[in-house]
Amino acid sequence: MRAARLTIDPAFTIGPADRRLFGSFVEHLGRCVYGGIHEPGHPGADPLGLRRDVLELTRELGVSVVRYPGGNFVSGYRWEDGVGPVDDRPRRLDLAWKTIETNAFGLDEFMTWATAAQVEPMMAVNLGTRGVQEACDLLEYANHPGGTRLSDLRRAHGAKEPYGVRLWCLGNELDGPWQVGHKTAQEYGRLAAETARAMKLIDPSISLVACGSSGRGMPTFASWEATVLEHTYEQVDYVSAHTYYDPTDGDRASLLASAVDMDQFISEVVATADHVAARLRQTRKLKISFDEWNVWYQSRVQADLDRRGWVEAPELLEDDYTAVDAVVVGDLLITLLRHADRVGVACQAQLVNVIAPIRTRTGGPAWRQSIFHPFALTARYATGTVLRTEPVSPHYATKRYGDVPVLDTVALHDEESGALTVFAVNRGTEDLPLDLDLRGLSGLHPVQHLALVAGDDPDAVNTEAEPDRVTPRELPTGTVDGDRCAVRLPGISWNLLRFAPRP
Template identity: 80%
Template sequence: MTIDPAFRIGPADRRLFGSFVEHMGRCVYGGVFEPDHPAADPLGLRTDVLDLTRELGVSVVRYPGGNFVSGYRWEDGVGPVADRPRRLDLAWKTIETNRFGLDEFMAWARLADVEPMMAVNLGTRGVQEACDLLEYTNHPGGTQLSDLRRRHGAEQPYGVRLWCLGNELDGPWQVGHKTADEYGRLAAETARAMKLIDPSISLVACGSSNRDMPTFAAWEATVLEHTYQHVDYISLHNYYDPSDGDRASLLASAVGMDAFINEVIATADHVGAKLRQPRKLKLSFDEWNVWYQARLQADLDRRGWVQAPALIEDDFTSVDAVVVGDLLITLLRHADRVGVACQAQLANVIAPIRTRNGGPAWRQSIFHPFALTARYARGTVLRTEPTGPTYDTAKYGPAPVLATVAVLDEESDELTVFAVNRGDTDLALDLDLRALTGRAGSGATTAGPTGLGHLVLDAGADPDATNTAEHPDRVVPRELETPTVDGGRCAVRLPAVSWNVLRFAGRP
């Protein structure tokens, strides 16, 4: 693989390292919020989860859903807690107490140092309710709703910049499911009205709920015919399911993500050309993860209406962690068009962070590739075109064994290469770094880059290993021998079924 700083894709937007907090299962109650927990702060927020969120490197968090938002009344979650109603949540068949709402989320986001990404309900509600929510959150004061926020203790506006125009309204499971024409017209009307209130906001139109939807691509085309001039992003959602036991296909999940992204780009660009719009629309991949989806219906069927039940609290394996690292590589490879990405979800619900009510919080295996990518993928994403073997998969056909991306931080003059070996044997990787010779942030010349370290998370020895409260560090990255660069070339070995971080410094 050859790396050249001239082959640029685009900046590694910090919004690519987003997460998702939905009122689903124990993501909120027992996850980020548990007033009776020993580690809870005066607001009821779990400080151990806050610490792990900051360590994870999360940049933006989408809230309050997800399916939940399509039946949600935002007014239920503001003001005195004692006055808030208890309601049935039709999305997840639970009782919502509304002890945690908009004001609490904004307080949590500030403490977690994340940017809030709000979703509005376009399932059971519409233009006026979305405008009311925006006025409450972003208008400085002097109106009924902005002054209501101030009476609730938030003198300054929350200043939310990112807004989702509903959620998965192409899905028949969604409360308020709509046709593409119905949703597109409503989203366009809502977008126009919201930007009259605050022209600085960015809006995300709903794309398909997943790539396998029967309306995929036709949905995007119709929705964008209505909304292209009014929105800034089109959303993508997709989960990658290990339940069928086809490990070869699971390890190639990023092949499917890559195709999905390219197909949505093609559809958006077609509509843009048809409408004579020179602006290229960005993508918001605001739900993605590994998810054992077959378990969800069993979770829903075995109980009645309860508060914050455990839902899809998947225990992620070392193989799952390699897949998550590979999906992050794919998002970075599309940094020129994917501007936002949110791993779903943050705590307990198919999450990198797990907790016990009243007990500990710990890092799942998938925590580590996310945290390290968020830490080291800073700067400019470089295009890499590796050559190497392929292997056969049932779902994607022949797939490359090797997946890579490189990120150059020109401020520190450091290069990071992220690489996945999807194969079941070790892989020798030859890196040509000669184009980096002579680079130095100070303007001085160098003899070439030098190795800084090689981190690996590999699943070859124990593919089913997981982290638990009792054994929270069973699956963690480990250091391998520091790469050696000789004459601008570097030879490294990637263990079988592994995700790797190779770091180099421009100064010797």
């Protein structure tokens, strides 16, 4: 039987595990907002219409930051429509998703929800159909203490204290021809730089994200980043990256290796940003905001959009995630952690119903999808310093990525408690024996092995009727011989291995 080896040494560090890596995304798309986080009249809703069951699951998921209100939606959004008395708010056509937007939920409601969910807000401004002034107006409304028309308007709407939003996205995917207000890199770069300078005059404490490419496969990838950053490098703190992995072609071996593509994507964006820094004589290292990522059955999208007219909050992009999808999501989280020195923010898209870890039925219950579990456990246990690991692993063949390692890993050491956490994915169909060399952290013993195993039932999904069909299970922690631990990783599985100092 093929086996793998992994040596853990606390001297080889990558960087701290930033809590902002465990972000999510709420867009006015389908039933993410209406019927997801907001459903007045639901038996479990609070007086403001916020679903308490979704709030509880959001906190359990461990989400740290939530990006809002888009996404494609933001490129045609007028933020003023979503504040003030609800009965006075206009109904609009949403060109991004071909729906009717009621504006019953807007900035003030989102900030109330974010406080209840215990998450940090990450706001996006519309640079598709709008520009510098509208972005400044939104920032003034949200963050200025008072004494001006817009800050006093916020106070009149019930929020006497400023919202203090620290993370701001300068538009969304404006490299994409599908985007309302699509721009060239030169057009967007200049607009983003002008907007960034003006926004930081209002509030110098904010951090700004420039739009990178909407995918590694875009024809302008890398040249877009280079041009945009030539304009914005001195004004922004992050450049965004977006990627999704589609299982619908049936190539399971390649799907399980999706993290190989994400890893390369991150490396290429870093290389491009560092090239621009060298040209501009900048010593500051720009970070990546990977603020859209997930498994997404994208080939189904057009059928969803074509089968109905202009309606409110239709069921869109409500993918049922399999056990294999959960293993892939767990592996993508491993990749984000492995780049913790350069990825400072990450947002899984999206939170509820729309390609989401949480599903709801309107008027009914909420439940955890399969992908909920690796995210929640990673968010809970990925603490301390990310360690550099170089596993020795057998390989297997894929159509998309060639030969790839069967094993993917990341390790974290919490110096305060002395605990070690290892996340490991076995992409292969057979069980994989793993030999862990812990000589750099003598005195540890295994305390838990949790695994989400897809090999036995790869197409299993969680549903309203069977909400716990796909869940992690406890496995033997492995045998210890001195500073070595031997453990078995089941075929097609995501694994959490926890070690603690011996008493």
